[in-house]
Amino acid sequence: MFSSLHPHELLDHALTEAGPLARELLNVVQDELDAQPQHYPLREGWRKVRSHFAADFEGKLIELLQAGRRGEDPLHRAPLQFGGLESLSLVDEHQALQDVAIAHVAHTAEELSRAELHQIGNFYAALRGTARARERDNPLRPALFAHALHHALAASPLGAQAQYELMRVAATPLARALHRLYTQACVTLHAADIGDMVASHGNARSDPLAHQRLAAARGIGARPQAHGTLDGLSRRVDAVNSKPQGLGAPGAVVPRDPQAPAPFVRTTGPDMLSRLYDQILADPRLLPPLKGLLARLQIAVVRLARADNTLLRRQDHPTWALLNRVAAHGMAFERADDPRLVDFLRFMEAEAQLLVDAPTPTAQLFQQALARVDAHIGQQARQSGERNAVALAALEREHQRAEWRELLREQVDHQMVDAPLGPRMHRFLQTSWVEVIVTAMVRHGRDSPEAQAAMEVVDAVIDSLTTPRDLADREALRMRLPVLIERLSAGCDSIQLPEARREPPLSELMAQHARLLRGLPALDPAERRAPAPRRAAAGNAAPASADEIVRRLMEERDSQVPSHWLSADVDRGELPTVPVQLYNENDSPDARAALQRWIDGIEIGRWFHLFIQGDWHTAQLAWIGEGGQFMLFVGREADERLPLTRRALEALLANGLITALEDDNIVQRAVDTLMSDLDGG
Known part of the structure; x- marks a missing residue:
C-alpha cells in the first residue's frame, strides 16, 4: 500500500523547509510589528531576538523533526518528578504563561489546517498499525513548531510577558506557513494513491478524550455545549408514551426497521433505567474491570429505583454522584493493571457488596458510600504525594518569608516598647x-x-x-x-x-x-534610650530629620531586601509603558468571582487534564498548601509530580488549559445520547 511513498518522505520535505520557514517567519513577524501600532512596545524585545532567531528556530525544529524520523516522540519528556526542596520544578505563573503561549500557537495552526492534519495523522497511525490516530504519533504536529518558536524566543533575555506577546504575534503567520506545508503533504499522499485511506483511517474509533482536549484548547471563549437532564429525559419519555402508537390511521401499524434502535414508545421506568445504564456501560472510556464494577452496581441501582421514584428525576441523586465519581476516578488510568486502580477496585468491590446486600437500598446508603469513596480517593492521593508534600510545604512557607518577617518585626517592636x-x-x-x-x-x-x-x-x-x-x-x-x-x-x-x-x-x-x-x-538612668516614637497616622507624621533618616538607613541596610529596580540593569523596553493585559476577558468582577469559586471548589483526589510545560497531562490533585498558594498534582506514572502555584492554576484555567474529568461525567453523556435518540439524531 505504501510502496510508492517512503515512510520518511513527509518528514524529509519538512526538514528541507525548516530553513526557509525560519527566514520567512523572521520577516513576517517584523512586518507585523511594524504594521500594527499596538505591537510597538514589543519591537525593543524583538530587536534582541532578531539576530539569532532564524538560526535558533531552525536548529530546534530540525532537532525535533529528526527525533520523529528516528521513531521517537519529539516532545517526549521524562516524568516530572522531584525528591526534595532543592530539586523542585515548580510551575509558577511565568511557566504557565509559556504554556498558554505554546497552546495558543498550536491551536491557531490546528484550526487553520484541521482537515490536513486529520489526513497526516491517519497516515502515521496506519504506518504504526494503530487502530486510531493519536495526536502525539504525528511527528509533524503544530506543537513541534510551537516549541521551536518558544525556544527561539526563550534563548534571549526576554521576560515571560514579552515572550508570550511575541508568540501571539507569530501565531497566525506560522499557522499560514504550516498550512502550505500540510497542504503539500496531503498532495503527496494523494499522489501516492492513499488519499482515501488516510481520509477514513481511524474514523470508527475516535479518541474518547478528544472533545475535552479540544474544548480546553479553545479556552474560555468556547461556547458551552447544551446538556439534557434526567428530569427532561423522563418528561420526554412520558410525552412520547402519552401519544397513540403509530403515525397512520387509527389501528394502523407502522413497520419499523429491525436494525433501528428500540424506540422509547411505551417505555416504562425500569426500561428507561435499563437503557440509561446500558448507555453508561457502553462508554468507550471505561476499562474492562471498571465496566465490570459498574455492572455489578447496577443490581443495587435497579433495586433502589423500585422504591425511590426520584432516581430518574434528579440529576444530583447520590446514586448518580457515586457512579460519576467512581467512573471519573477509574477512567483517569490508562492501564487496568495500574496498582492504584487495582487498589481502588478492590476497595470498591467491598462497597458494591454492601449496597447489593442491603435489605432495602436507599439514597442515604449511596450517599454514605460516596462519602467513603471520596475519603478513600483523597487518602490514596495524599499518600501518593506525601513524600513531596513536605518539600512543597516548605517551599510555600519560603515564599511567605518576607510577609512573615514584616509582621514579626511589628510584633517584636510592640513587645519591646518601654523595655530596658x-x-x-x-x-x-x-x-x-x-x-x-x-x-x-x-x-x-x-x-x-x-x-x-x-x-x-x-x-x-x-x-x-x-x-x-x-x-x-x-x-x-x-x-x-x-x-x-x-x-x-x-x-x-x-x-x-x-x-x-x-x-x-x-x-x-x-x-x-x-x-x-x-x-x-x-540600664543606667543616664544611658536610658528615649522610647521609640509610635507610628503616627499618615496625615500627622512629623517629618524625620536628616540624622534620623541616616540612622534608619544604617540600621535597616543589613536586613531589608534590596529593590530589583535599584540593583538590576533595567531594560526600559520591558517597562509597562503600554501594558498589554493578558487576561482582558477576566477583568470583570463576575469572571474573577467564577475563577475564585472554581479553584476554591477543587478537592484532593480529583483528576484533571492540564497543559503543563508544553504537553497535556492527566493528573490527580494530591495536596493543597496551608496558605492555598501551592498545589501538588500526581500524574498517571508513579513518579510524575506537577507542583503548581495558585496563580499558575488561575492562568491555565483562564485560558482553557485545565479541565476536570468530572466536568464531562458518564451519566450526563448517557443522558445526552438518549435525548439524541429521542430526537432521531
Whole structure:
C-alpha cells in the first residue's frame, strides 16, 4: 500500500523547509510589528531576538523533526518528578504563561489546517498499525513548531510577558506557513494513491478524550455545549408514551426497521433505567474491570429505583454522584493493571457488596458510600504525594518569608516598647532574632513548637531585664540566665549568624544582667534610650530629620531586601509603558468571582487534564498548601509530580488549559445520547 511513498518522505520535505520557514517567519513577524501600532512596545524585545532567531528556530525544529524520523516522540519528556526542596520544578505563573503561549500557537495552526492534519495523522497511525490516530504519533504536529518558536524566543533575555506577546504575534503567520506545508503533504499522499485511506483511517474509533482536549484548547471563549437532564429525559419519555402508537390511521401499524434502535414508545421506568445504564456501560472510556464494577452496581441501582421514584428525576441523586465519581476516578488510568486502580477496585468491590446486600437500598446508603469513596480517593492521593508534600510545604512557607518577617518585626517592636534593652540587643531582636523566628516558621511550620519557642525568647529576654525585688529574685534570675543564653546561641546557630554580629548584643545583655545581679537597674538612668516614637497616622507624621533618616538607613541596610529596580540593569523596553493585559476577558468582577469559586471548589483526589510545560497531562490533585498558594498534582506514572502555584492554576484555567474529568461525567453523556435518540439524531 505504501510502496510508492517512503515512510520518511513527509518528514524529509519538512526538514528541507525548516530553513526557509525560519527566514520567512523572521520577516513576517517584523512586518507585523511594524504594521500594527499596538505591537510597538514589543519591537525593543524583538530587536534582541532578531539576530539569532532564524538560526535558533531552525536548529530546534530540525532537532525535533529528526527525533520523529528516528521513531521517537519529539516532545517526549521524562516524568516530572522531584525528591526534595532543592530539586523542585515548580510551575509558577511565568511557566504557565509559556504554556498558554505554546497552546495558543498550536491551536491557531490546528484550526487553520484541521482537515490536513486529520489526513497526516491517519497516515502515521496506519504506518504504526494503530487502530486510531493519536495526536502525539504525528511527528509533524503544530506543537513541534510551537516549541521551536518558544525556544527561539526563550534563548534571549526576554521576560515571560514579552515572550508570550511575541508568540501571539507569530501565531497566525506560522499557522499560514504550516498550512502550505500540510497542504503539500496531503498532495503527496494523494499522489501516492492513499488519499482515501488516510481520509477514513481511524474514523470508527475516535479518541474518547478528544472533545475535552479540544474544548480546553479553545479556552474560555468556547461556547458551552447544551446538556439534557434526567428530569427532561423522563418528561420526554412520558410525552412520547402519552401519544397513540403509530403515525397512520387509527389501528394502523407502522413497520419499523429491525436494525433501528428500540424506540422509547411505551417505555416504562425500569426500561428507561435499563437503557440509561446500558448507555453508561457502553462508554468507550471505561476499562474492562471498571465496566465490570459498574455492572455489578447496577443490581443495587435497579433495586433502589423500585422504591425511590426520584432516581430518574434528579440529576444530583447520590446514586448518580457515586457512579460519576467512581467512573471519573477509574477512567483517569490508562492501564487496568495500574496498582492504584487495582487498589481502588478492590476497595470498591467491598462497597458494591454492601449496597447489593442491603435489605432495602436507599439514597442515604449511596450517599454514605460516596462519602467513603471520596475519603478513600483523597487518602490514596495524599499518600501518593506525601513524600513531596513536605518539600512543597516548605517551599510555600519560603515564599511567605518576607510577609512573615514584616509582621514579626511589628510584633517584636510592640513587645519591646518601654523595655530596658540596650541599643545593641534592641537592634538584635529587631533584625537577627526576627530572622531566627521566620526561619523556624519556614522549616517547621508557622505554628510549630520550634517557631513558638523562638518567639517566646523575646519575652524571656525582656523579663530577664526586670529589676529583682530581693535576693531570692536575683538568685532565680541567676539560675535562668544560662538557659536563656543557650537558647539565644542556638537561635543564632540556626541562621548561621557570624560571631561578629552575635557577640556585641550578647555581651551587652550579659553586662545588663551583671548590673541586675548587683542590685542595680538594667540600664543606667543616664544611658536610658528615649522610647521609640509610635507610628503616627499618615496625615500627622512629623517629618524625620536628616540624622534620623541616616540612622534608619544604617540600621535597616543589613536586613531589608534590596529593590530589583535599584540593583538590576533595567531594560526600559520591558517597562509597562503600554501594558498589554493578558487576561482582558477576566477583568470583570463576575469572571474573577467564577475563577475564585472554581479553584476554591477543587478537592484532593480529583483528576484533571492540564497543559503543563508544553504537553497535556492527566493528573490527580494530591495536596493543597496551608496558605492555598501551592498545589501538588500526581500524574498517571508513579513518579510524575506537577507542583503548581495558585496563580499558575488561575492562568491555565483562564485560558482553557485545565479541565476536570468530572466536568464531562458518564451519566450526563448517557443522558445526552438518549435525548439524541429521542430526537432521531
